Amino acid sequence: MSFPEFRLLAMVAIVFAGAMEISHAYDRPPPREDLFVSLAEDADSTTPQQIHVSLVGEDRMRISWITDEHTPAMVNYGTSPGKYERSANGTISSYEYITYTSGEIHDVVIGPLDPNTMYYYSFTPGSTPEYSLKTPPAQFPIKFAISGDLGQTEWTKTTLEHISQANYDVFLLPGDLCYADMVQPIWDSFGRLVEPLASKRPWMVTQGNHEMEIIPATHPTPFTSYNARWHMPFEESGSTSNLYYSFEVSGVHVIMLGSYTDFGPGSNQYRWLESDLKKVDRSKTPWLIVIIHAPWYNSNVDHQGEKQSVDMKKSMEGLLYEARVDVVFAGHVHAYERFIRVYNQNSDDCAPVHITIGDGGNRGHSAGKYKEPQPTISVFREVSFGHGRLEIVNSSYAKWSWHRNDDDISVQSDSIWLKNLASDQACNKLET
Numbered sequence: 001m002s003f004p005e006f007r008l009l010a011m012v013a014i015v016f017a018g019a020m021e022i023s024h025a026y027d028r029p030p031p032r033e034d035l036f037v038s039l040a041e042d043a044d045s046t047t048p049q050q051i052h053v054s055l056v057g058e059d060r061m062r063i064s065w066i067t068d069e070h071t072p073a074m075v076n077y078g079t080s081p082g083k084y085e086r087s088a089n090g091t092i093s094s095y096e097y098i099t100y101t102s103g104e105i106h107d108v109v110i111g112p113l114d115p116n117t118m119y120y121y122s123f124t125p126g127s128t129p130e131y132s133l134k135t136p137p138a139q140f141p142i143k144f145a146i147s148g149d150l151g152q153t154e155w156t157k158t159t160l161e162h163i164s165q166a167n168y169d170v171f172l173l174p175g176d177l178c179y180a181d182m183v184q185p186i187w188d189s190f191g192r193l194v195e196p197l198a199s200k201r202p203w204m205v206t207q208g209n210h211e212m213e214i215i216p217a218t219h220p221t222p223f224t225s226y227n228a229r230w231h232m233p234f235e236e237s238g239s240t241s242n243l244y245y246s247f248e249v250s251g252v253h254v255i256m257l258g259s260y261t262d263f264g265p266g267s268n269q270y271r272w273l274e275s276d277l278k279k280v281d282r283s284k285t286p287w288l289i290v291i292i293h294a295p296w297y298n299s300n301v302d303h304q305g306e307k308q309s310v311d312m313k314k315s316m317e318g319l320l321y322e323a324r325v326d327v328v329f330a331g332h333v334h335a336y337e338r339f340i341r342v343y344n345q346n347s348d349d350c351a352p353v354h355i356t357i358g359d360g361g362n363r364g365h366s367a368g369k370y371k372e373p374q375p376t377i378s379v380f381r382e383v384s385f386g387h388g389r390l391e392i393v394n395s396s397y398a399k400w401s402w403h404r405n406d407d408d409i410s411v412q413s414d415s416i417w418l419k420n421l422a423s424d425q426a427c428n429k430l431e432t
Contacts, residue, residue: 036189039188048106049195052195054203055233060111061202064108071124073092088109095224132200134200138250140250141393144169145163146171146174146390148330149208150173152186155405158361160197164197174292175206175293177230182219208331208332211226213225253280253288277323290329292312294330296309297337297342300381331360332358335368336357336383339354350424353418359387384404399418
């Protein structure tokens with residue numbers, strides 16, 4: 001079945017913050033074709049595919065992959081090519097979605113691992129290729145690459161190529177991964193598309209609206225595919241749901257929130273967030289970053305007034321403000337926008353910087369229009385595909401840069417130095 005036929009089936013199923021603004025003229029290039037990545041011609045039913053790795057606790061990583069037929073959930077690994085001094089076993093699962101049955105999904109946690117070290121791994125020595133991954137550093141500096149709403153288009157391919165050149169340690173994805181929209185083979189295609197990157201560096205993701213995949217009366221359970229394929233370390237952070245969790249890496253505490261699950265006061269997610277924020281030790285993790293999908297601040301005409309933005313902000317913004325969160329990254333809007341430090345719609349030097357980066361290359365329509373005049377709290381906005389880089393240099397300072405896909409060239413179009421709020425005495429004095 002061709003990719004357009006998959007899409008047709010989907011349609012049927014559905015029946016330093018505050019810097020000077022940088023302004024320049026820019027016309028977003030037109031959309032590019034969708035991609036569908038098939039299994040390699042030389043692969044068979046036992047060939048590992050869709051390999052991706054993620055962080056688990058302080059010194060472990062999860063390796064996930066899929067095979068069409070049964071193979072052991074075993075990873076052999078070591079620090080020298082072809083020499084595997086250690087091995088680990090894991091679990092195998094699968095899921096059903098209407099008439100689709102997934103392949104065998106393997107999850108294996110390896111470790112303890114040394115920081116900032118290259119590891120080589122294989123699934124069945126002698127019969128599968130050797131792969132490699134690099135663990136993040138134990139301390140600053142650390143580099144994050146960030147892009148949301150990736151999708152699977154020729155623009156996505158370009159974005160991934162640019163990210164691969166970023167020499168990053170961890171990739172953060174603020175939701176809307178593959179835009180399968182209930183057509184399950186597209187999940188398989190996405191796994192193959194990102195494998196060259198996701199098998200080498202940890203990919204930490206949260207969900208968006210396109211991961212829900214609800215069909216009333218037929219498949220009412222949301223996030224079936226997402227939860228089965230992208231197992232994040234929610235258990236290790238005390239969460240009861242794969243839709244929200246936190247992790248710590250190299251002096252950074254990262255919170256991944258769920259815009260499309262309950263978030264009101266008294267909800268499981270709200271209570272978990274309260275608890276998780278209380279556990280943050282800024283002497284150990286000076287930087288505090290939050291990832292959501294639906295942005296709380298947005299001057300684009302798209303996605304205005306949605307409850308996942310308005311109500312979640314009303315419920316949780318105070319928690320993030322009191323905790324002195326440094327940056328909040330969001331997706332959903334297919335464009336880029338950076339705000340000053342803002343709380344309750346107003347400039348506040350002790351509030352997070354909000355950045356929308358839902359411009360990975362998605363197939364959705366262009367979010368090409370902004371509200372006018374530009375709000376004073378919005379300092380840079382542009383309708384372009386691209387990705388961001390957050391280099392946390394030390395416990396006090398970090399550089400954020402956004403790289404536009406100008407045709408097929410990565411062009412730095414926005415950048416700013418951020419000062420950590422934990423090191424700002426004015427934001428941490430005792431209230432009287």
